Amino acid sequence: MSEYITCQEVITFLLGYLAGELTPEKEHEFERHLAVCPSCVAYIKTYKVTIELGKKALGEPASGGPAPEVLAPELLKAILSGRPLS
Amino acid sequence: MDGTAISTAAERAIPLARDGRSGLWGSARVIPMPSPALADGRDQDAEEALLAALRAGDERAYHELVTGHGGRLLAVCRRFLGNEDDARDAVQDAFFQAFRALPRFAGSCRIGTWLHRIAVNTALMRLRSRRSKPEESIEPLLPTFVDDGHQATPAADWLEPFELLERQETRERVRRSIAALPDTYRTVLLLRDIEELDTAEVSELLGISQNAVKIRLHRARQALREQLDPHFRKATVLS
Numbered sequence: 001m002s003e004y005i006t007c008q009e010v011i012t013f014l015l016g017y018l019a020g021e022l023t024p025e026k027e028h029e030f031e032r033h034l035a036v037c038p039s040c041v042a043y044i045k046t047y048k049v050t051i052e053l054g055k056k057a058l059g060e061p062a063s064g065g066p067a068p069e070v071l072a073p074e075l076l077k078a079i080l081s082g083r084p085l086s
Numbered sequence: 087m088d089g090t091a092i093s094t095a096a097e098r099a100i101p102l103a104r105d106g107r108s109g110l111w112g113s114a115r116v117i118p119m120p121s122p123a124l125a126d127g128r129d130q131d132a133e134e135a136l137l138a139a140l141r142a143g144d145e146r147a148y149h150e151l152v153t154g155h156g157g158r159l160l161a162v163c164r165r166f167l168g169n170e171d172d173a174r175d176a177v178q179d180a181f182f183q184a185f186r187a188l189p190r191f192a193g194s195c196r197i198g199t200w201l202h203r204i205a206v207n208t209a210l211m212r213l214r215s216r217r218s219k220p221e222e223s224i225e226p227l228l229p230t231f232v233d234d235g236h237q238a239t240p241a242a243d244w245l246e247p248f249e250l251l252e253r254q255e256t257r258e259r260v261r262r263s264i265a266a267l268p269d270t271y272r273t274v275l276l277l278r279d280i281e282e283l284d285t286a287e288v289s290e291l292l293g294i295s296q297n298a299v300k301i302r303l304h305r306a307r308q309a310l311r312e313q314l315d316p317h318f319r320k321a322t323v324l325s
Contacts, residue, residue, distance in 0.1 A: 008235040042242050045244075053260045054310065059161055075178065076152060079181045
């Protein structure tokens with residue numbers, strides 16, 4: 001039986017693990033570590049929550065979300081002043 | 087556990103890849119132009135009609151373009167620049183650039199997508215131009231490990247996400263924590279997680295390798311998580 005990879009390796013390679021970019025062997029090592037390490041399991045859960053909190057805190061992503069705000073009239077006027085004249 | 091021999095993930099090697107580029111942006115690049123399919127025929131017809139009217143110089147079409155997309159673009163610029171005056175200037179610049187580029191816009195993606203990329207690029211350029219002092223290191227914000235590779239501070243579960251998201255104070259804290267990230271990392275976090283550009287697009291836009299994008303994104307998320315952790319973790323710490 002090979003040694004377990006460390007928490008540091010798990011956290012360092014986490015992006016590749018979540019993206020499914022690791023080799024099957026490396027992924028297996030991850031799973032073995034996670035089966036015995038509640039701290040890394042918690043780290044991964046909270047890492048994912050961090051991403052979601054970021055999306056929510058800064059408003060909805062570019063592809064969707066609530067109706068955008070209305071531009072202030074002076075800004076709208078300034079922008080339209082730059083349109084090509086027909 | 088010996089807490090005296092602490093190092094960061096970066097110091098202890100095992101890098102995802104080498105980030106050989108220096109500086110915040112690398113070389114400036116042309117705006118990447120993805121080509122997502124238009125949603126449906128009706129939308130496509132409407133967009134083509136709008137484009138035709140814009141190219142004909144129709145004043146109402148310009149008004150529709152700016153009122154229809156301006157609010158969202160202003161929000162984009164605000165996210166990058168954090169300053170209302172800069173954001174307003176940037177969105178104005180972005181529209182001026184778009185007006186000039188209209189004759190060359192092939193209509194291969196939605197107008198909103200096209201404008202979004204222009205606004206992002208404009209905000210990035212403005213951010214670069216106002217940067218005057220050396221950036222602080224992200225290292226102090228990254229997780230630390232002891233000699234045997236265990237986390238120096240074991241992770242613990244957080245409160246339920248839906249519970250956190252109900253709180254206005256959570257959003258404020260997350261905003262402040264993102265704003266506190268060094269620009270190099272904050273920018274990649276915004277581009278990937280908020281503006282939803284893919285790794286290749288961010289690589290092209292910033293003029294850095296895709297591996298560098300991945301490293302910066304991972305470190306930015308880690309640093310953000312570290313900042314939030316003391317505030318959101320449940321009382322019980324896992325052993």
